[in-house]
Amino acid sequence: MKNQKKTISIGISVYNEVGNIENLLYSIIRQDKTEFNLEAIYVICDGTNDGTDILVEKLAQKFSIIRLLNDGKRKGKIRRLSELFKLNLSDVLMILDGDVVLGKSNTINEVVKCFEKKGVFLVSANNQPVKGDTLVGKIINYSIYIWYFVRLSFNYGDNIYNARNCCIALRKEFVSKINFPPQIHSYGRYLYLLCQQEKQKFVFAKNALILYRKPNNIREYIMQTRGPFSDKEKFEEIFGNWIKNKYKIPLKYKLLAILNTFTQNPFLFISSVTLKFIIKQFPFRSISSKNSAVWETVISTKKPISVPF
Template sequence: MKTLSIGIPAYNEEKNIGLLIETLLKQKLDDIKLLKITVISDCSTDKTDRTVNSSTDLRVNLVKNIERKGKAFSLDRLFSISEADVVVIIDADTVIKDTNFLQKLVSPILNKGADLTAAQIEELPSRSFVGQILDASMKFKKNIYYKYKNGQNVYTCCGRARAFSKKLYKSIKFGKKFTSSEDAYSYIYCNINKFTYYPVVLAKIYYKLPQSLPDHISQSMRFFNSKNELTDNIDDNILKTEYYLPTSLIVGSFLKILTKYPIILFYIPILVLSSLQSKFDRSSNTPWEVAISSKNI
């Protein structure tokens, strides 16, 4: 039987890490065996480490970075210590509602020859005005991303939940070049090196959007900085191809969402503000961008 390991990079995730581990241990797996769940704590200062260590399941273990290194470093470390046939990486601030989530996420690797899969992200309900604007913006974006090339594009390869074949995770390395862009880079690396990517729309992972403008701008810096990282390290022609989206699809999707969620109009100035902020701040080496309001899930 094929084997599975789960890696959870975490920094100050005491509010959710216990529930996430409990949920993962209750997952139903048909043709793959869960070997272990490894939480890599990036110098957490809250009760994250204590919560992980309190688990009585021997498959749950904690690995601590001796200094803050960020998610990309933690992924490299997870891959280096893993030997399972499949490694699933899950963000610590996410919610899983489906007991078959893991089986759905790894199935294309087990049965269709895929090397990388990504779950479809779903937003938990927002209460704040900013959060509701961002909810509408995500409906707009996902309407584009999953239609374009049937989801076979860089935009659907979200880092919140992915599965890697052993062949891929033993080959890829993020290092210091891709600290903010590790999710996009994993997709591009697949394409360049003839690995196979598969977006799994039936495997849904839930998360909370930032509920304040400062938190959103802080989180947006990761996206803008990720493109800067990729530009610095990957051929421009490759990036233009990977990030291309048809104008007709963008306009059509915006008009469709506008009729249902007119609040999306407020997203335009937010996008402009975030973009302008990124022009003055190219510091992509921050170990971990934390949007506090997105942690209250």
């Protein structure tokens, strides 16, 4: 007898996502639901002031599965996630950023299938950048591709670098264990480490495609790439010294990535490595404090992404 379908809810915390939120919601609604029953799509507005709430409310009138929550306050992503966790009654809760879209009609199916394995508490989808339409965009994307090659090959994808903030799913039993510490930013990595501490399993769902947009200028690229690494010391205080090994990747995986990606496109490889080197030579300080729960918006990533199916 076939197992009963798992139930799933989607949680989206948004701040000024009027450009893309409709596309994201349609990419969820259009999903093939072979493996799951979709119970709710929670959209929680975090002090949005660009009309995102008005647009979502109109869509909620058309699709009753969409639930809008809006108290008009700006609290920050982590506090909003904690609120979403309290709302969840489904077998699986999937957290998405507002500036992404699901890349295929079977994306959620691929995520849910991972939870069929015993002991899997946390699953990350595979976020990939949309194609760059400028040379700078292509160079930035190729640097992402090089790193993707590394994190995909190491430990079959089971590593802290694949716990992606923008597209992560949790088993219901795991959701109830989470109490975020204040002022963390990389909640995907926090959840990964918590999962490891609980002796439970993480899966990187390679075939669960999520599309997002990288910055199209150097300043915002620096903001986005440097931000997540500020949590490492805080995580060590929370979990202990054992987490240091979770950040280590053997040299052979990096060399393999260099060989493969250089062979595929020498020009973009050299350009992306040069860009990384140049960025490291100049000091950069974000406007947002690393202790702030409210993050600085990366404007160029907020352009709408077309639903590809």
